[in-house]
Amino acid sequence: MSSTGYHPQIGSIIRFRDQIYTALYVNKNVKSFLDQSIGLMALLKPEDYSQEFIENIVKEQEFFDKNQSRTKEINHLRSYRKQYNKWFKELNKILWNGKYLENKTYSPETKRDTLFKNEKKVIPWNEDEK
DSSP, X not given: OBOOOOOHHHHHHHHHHHHHHIIIIISOOHHHHHHHHHHHHHHSOGGGSOHHHHHHHHHHHHHHHHOOOHHHHHHHHHHHHHXXXXXXXXXXXXXXXXXXXXXXXXXXXXXXXXXOTTOSSOOOTTBOOO
């Protein structure tokens, strides 16, 4: 019997992406959005995103860490709203282009996925024996 499951790493990435979406669009918590974006990027291969991209997010984190003025923060949030949307779209683009959301990207999940001496066929991690 075949299941339509996905690799556990994909589940982790999807959870991160959903939390980032919620922080930005539902809770409107930009600081959480930035922190979680950095966290998601830690799961990705560095060659899949530009150093400039991560540096821009880190700079934005530093702005919020150092800023003391609520008025300045509100004005900054208004002016950067489109940029945050672009960053979210860029993260999604990286996930799709890097094939992070495809099962075939990941190594087998269990030792059953590998052929051993007495086995006749490999059973993929997302299929049960018949």
